[in-house]
Amino acid sequence: MALETTSPPSPVGDRDKRWLLARLDGKYTPYLVIAPFFLVFGAFGLYPLLYTAWVSLHDWQLVDGDQGFTGLDNYATLLGDANFWNALFNTLSLFVLSTVPQLLAALGLAAVLDRGLRGRTFWRAGVLLPNVISVAAVALVFAQLYGRDFGIVNHLLGLVGIDPVDWRAETWASHLAISSIVMWRWTGYNALIYLAAMQSVPRDMYEASMIDGASRWRTFWAITVPSIRPTILFTVITSTIGGLQLFVEPQLFDPGGTATGTGGSDRQFQTLVMYLYEKGFRLFDAGYAATIAWVLFLVVLVVAGINFSVARRIASKG
Amino acid sequence: MSRTLVGRAALAVVAAVAVTSAAACGGEAGGSDGKVKLSIGVFSDFGYDTLLKEYQAAHPNVEVEQRKVKMEQHHTQLATQLAGGRGAADIVAIEEGNVAQFRQSKDKFVNLADYGAKDLSGQWAAWKWNQGTADDGNFVLGLGTDMGSLALCYRRDLFEAAGLPVDREEVGKLWPTWQDYVATAQTFTDQTPNVKFVDTALNVYKAILDQTEEGYFAKADDSYIGEKNTKVSDAFTLAASLGEKKQTGALPPFSQEWNVALKQASFATTTCPAWALALIKAGAGDEAAGKWDVADAPGGGGNWGGSFLAVPKQGSHPKEAYELAKWLTAPEQQKRIFKETGNLPSEPVAYKDPEVTATVNAYFNSAPVGQIFGNSAESLQPTYRGTKDSKVTPVFSNALSRVEQGKQNTSDAFAQALKEARDVAK
Numbered sequence: 035m036a037l038e039t040t041s042p043p044s045p046v047g048d049r050d051k052r053w054l055l056a057r058l059d060g061k062y063t064p065y066l067v068i069a070p071f072f073l074v075f076g077a078f079g080l081y082p083l084l085y086t087a088w089v090s091l092h093d094w095q096l097v098d099g100d101q102g103f104t105g106l107d108n109y110a111t112l113l114g115d116a117n118f119w120n121a122l123f124n125t126l127s128l129f130v131l132s133t134v135p136q137l138l139a140a141l142g143l144a145a146v147l148d149r150g151l152r153g154r155t156f157w158r159a160g161v162l163l164p165n166v167i168s169v170a171a172v173a174l175v176f177a178q179l180y181g182r183d184f185g186i187v188n189h190l191l192g193l194v195g196i197d198p199v200d201w202r203a204e205t206w207a208s209h210l211a212i213s214s215i216v217m218w219r220w221t222g223y224n225a226l227i228y229l230a231a232m233q234s235v236p237r238d239m240y241e242a243s244m245i246d247g248a249s250r251w252r253t254f255w256a257i258t259v260p261s262i263r264p265t266i267l268f269t270v271i272t273s274t275i276g277g278l279q280l281f282v283e284p285q286l287f288d289p290g291g292t293a294t295g296t297g298g299s300d301r302q303f304q305t306l307v308m309y310l311y312e313k314g315f316r317l318f319d320a321g322y323a324a325t326i327a328w329v330l331f332l333v334v335l336v337v338a339g340i341n342f343s344v345a346r347r348i349a350s351k352g
Numbered sequence: 353m354s355r356t357l358v359g360r361a362a363l364a365v366v367a368a369v370a371v372t373s374a375a376a377c378g379g380e381a382g383g384s385d386g387k388v389k390l391s392i393g394v395f396s397d398f399g400y401d402t403l404l405k406e407y408q409a410a411h412p413n414v415e416v417e418q419r420k421v422k423m424e425q426h427h428t429q430l431a432t433q434l435a436g437g438r439g440a441a442d443i444v445a446i447e448e449g450n451v452a453q454f455r456q457s458k459d460k461f462v463n464l465a466d467y468g469a470k471d472l473s474g475q476w477a478a479w480k481w482n483q484g485t486a487d488d489g490n491f492v493l494g495l496g497t498d499m500g501s502l503a504l505c506y507r508r509d510l511f512e513a514a515g516l517p518v519d520r521e522e523v524g525k526l527w528p529t530w531q532d533y534v535a536t537a538q539t540f541t542d543q544t545p546n547v548k549f550v551d552t553a554l555n556v557y558k559a560i561l562d563q564t565e566e567g568y569f570a571k572a573d574d575s576y577i578g579e580k581n582t583k584v585s586d587a588f589t590l591a592a593s594l595g596e597k598k599q600t601g602a603l604p605p606f607s608q609e610w611n612v613a614l615k616q617a618s619f620a621t622t623t624c625p626a627w628a629l630a631l632i633k634a635g636a637g638d639e640a641a642g643k644w645d646v647a648d649a650p651g652g653g654g655n656w657g658g659s660f661l662a663v664p665k666q667g668s669h670p671k672e673a674y675e676l677a678k679w680l681t682a683p684e685q686q687k688r689i690f691k692e693t694g695n696l697p698s699e700p701v702a703y704k705d706p707e708v709t710a711t712v713n714a715y716f717n718s719a720p721v722g723q724i725f726g727n728s729a730e731s732l733q734p735t736y737r738g739t740k741d742s743k744v745t746p747v748f749s750n751a752l753s754r755v756e757q758g759k760q761n762t763s764d765a766f767a768q769a770l771k772e773a774r775d776v777a778k
Contacts, residue, residue: 097435097457177608183601184612203757289604293424294746299753315428317743317776318453320435 083331086324094321096314108325118326120301121309122333124209128284128305129277129337132213132220137269139221144228145254158229161222169219173286176215180287202287208303215283220276224269231265232258263346270345274338278330281307292316306330388672391417393441395426397630398497398659399693403685407676414672423447434460434664442667443677445659446494448483449745452737454662455486455493462663464492467674475683479734480698484660494660495681498695500625501728502559502654503646505632508717510620514543520719524648530560530590533650537599540620548601548619550594553752555605557591558745559623562735563654568745568777569738576777578744579770588748588766595756602756611635623649625656626696626725633715646719653732658698696725703729740777747772 090108093101112118143161151157164172179186180201188198201211235258243253259266284303288295296312297304304312306326314323394400397420404416419441421429427450433440434457446454454461469492473481476496484494504527508518516539517523527533533556537549550556561567561584568578578584594600601619603610613619614635624632624646632644661677663670679685683705686697690708697703703726711722738744751769754760760768 097431097454097460099435174608178612181609181612183609183618184616200757203759289607289609290746290749291424292428294749296746296750299750299757300759315431318431 090324092321096318096320121304121306125305132216133273133277136217136221140224143225147229148232164218165223169282180211205302212284231262235261270341274341278334280305387415389415391441392443393419394445395423399689440664442673448658449742452739456739462670475699494662496698497659499698500657501725502649504649505624506621514540520645520647527650530650549599551601551603551619551622553591553595553600554749555623560587562656563651566736571736592755592762642717645717653728743776744773
């Protein structure tokens with residue numbers, strides 16, 4: 035990159051020196067440029083990760099600190115902890131309920147936006163709006179929509195003769211309600227990512243398929259989806275990471291909030307991160323919370339791996 | 353160009369390091385102008401806005417910054433700040449339900465006795481003073497602010513519709529005990545089955561428990577006694593019976609839904625510590641002015657809520673912080689706060705003061721709140737809060753919710769709560 039600035043001729047020795055510098059420059063500058071990222075990652079990513087692992091091997095109280103090394107005791111307790119398995123189930127259930135329909139809807143939405151709509155920019159900006167609004171505000175509004183006594187959703191269900199649902203009391207009802215909040219927030223965001231990828235699909239491929247007489251539906255699955263495969267893999271991974279770390283939406287859906295909220299009166303919708311929060315910041319058991327954090331990290335790795343291979347296979351079949 | 357590029361990268365690294373280290377050094381108090389900078393961390397409304405202005409005017413060398421956070425975040429934040437060793441305000445408010453938990457980490461706080469706080473002990477009701485101390489009174493953790501003596505609020509129009517008396521003296525006579533309160537609930541439901549008698553079983557349970565000397569933990573040695581204390585099971589059974597009969601609104605206390613229900617007049621009574629009046633007024637709105645009234649609570653007085661001002665050790669001006677906390681909690685200031693916000697003083701000199709006892713609340717049909725809460729404060733049975741009280745309490749709240757939601761019967765819910773509480777309390 036630096037070689038294009040040629041300087042006036044100079045004595046031989048000087049030229050050698052310049053040549054050496056340029057070589058060193060080409061070799062090391064890229065590393066120097068990306069170094070700040072790794073420094074920051076090391077300080078705010080890697081170090082906390084390792085420190086968390088260290089904390090998880092101790093009886094560690096949030097305020098009073100280290101109370102002694104306990105080895106893998108926390109992990110053993112965790113594996114026998116019914117609340118942990120409940121939280122894991124809720125997390126996976128909420129993840130499937132929100133992510134699968136969300137990504138499918140985003141694909142459809144992107145396909146529609148990719149066609150020549152009138153007022154394109156308006157629609158494209160519009161789908162991102164739910165993502166821009168503060169999550170606290172969204173959760174507050176949805177909490178009212180899903181109110182048991184005076185909520186609009188129950189009112190609408192009443193019009194078609196369905197009894198009011200206590201959205202926070204029943205496991206499936208609460209999971210559906212929370213998934214709808216997550217979908218509302220993230221579908222448009224993923225749709226825009228898909229749209230960006232779709233726009234780089236060569237148009238002549240569509241023309242060729244049209245000449246061959248393929249339907250829109252067939253074109254979509256045979257050309258569009260395989261063409262944006264890397265993007266689909268990317269969104270699957272990011273949604274997996276985000277979905278398994280679900281916290282704010284369900285926590286705010288619980289009227290107890292962060293003070294006493296345990297994700298419903300019987301932990302109907304307590305996710306892993308909510309359980310981590312309860313243990314670490316309400317019950318002050320930092321050692322146990324760190325253990326949950328590490329197990330969650332492993333769960334994310336495993337699920338992301340599975341999703342990656344599944345999504346790769348589906349997208350390539352087309 | 354090449355050299356400048358390397359230079360720039362190096363500069364960026366240096367800058368990044370500089371920024372982080374600068375941030376790490378930030379937060380140190382003490383300005384170049386020689387002023388003592390204090391911060392005070394409170395939640396909801398302590399009524400300190402004008403008082404702090406006056407204090408700064410009277411002490412030109414002191415500058416005070418007030419930080420307000422929502423109550424639920426406040427204590428969690430404080431815990432992490434104490435753990436991290438920095439970031440806490442010079443003076444922090446601690447709510448009564450949490451004070452026992454922080455008492456356990458008292459080495460993170462300044463012993464206010466070192467600055468002469470013990471001389472002030474006579475100002476407060478004895479139980480209030482004791483709640484803020486440790487080591488048999490030798491360690492003074494916090495100075496009491498307000499307290500929440502108990503009363504019962506009821507809606508006059510709904511009582512009238514159910515054929516019940518509406519005069520607050522007579523309403524108080526309906527329920528000398530909580531059993532009488534449950535009986536009144538039945539009368540009310542028989543007459544007006546579509547209106548809930550009370551907002552939530554959770555608060556009934558809490559109110560009853562707050563009137564007992566010991567709840568989940570033994571006063572003597574802080575051991576967990578939730579399983580054998582019949583006061584706990586009795587209070588639970590009584591509150592749950594209202595839930596089983598669907599006489600409660602099954603509303604999460606002070607939540608958004610609770611506010612809506614207040615506005616819709618869908619319940620007739622609610623437990624109200626002094627500080628709850630403001631919440632009811634805000635939720636029910638102007639159109640309900642004069643419809644709510646305040647009566648004596650069943651079972652005599654009890655305390656629910658109220659806070660303390662403590663000084664974390666990590667602050668750099670403990671003496672000045674103590675002086676400010678002392679001034680803010682003095683009777684004269686507590687009286688003024690009562691008149692402005694309705695937070696009840698925790699000092700007999702203040703709540704017995706004619707200015708306080710003569711106070712009426714126009715919104716609550718001109719109820720003589722100064723007198724009602726003052727009397728309740730005089731007769732109250734202080735309850736002992738164990739170190740793990742704030743951890744055990746939600747377990748039983750959840751159990752009551754399950755009964756209200758019809759997911760479990762009373763005995764199953766209680767059995768599950770005992771089992772969960774055992775894990776938390778160990």
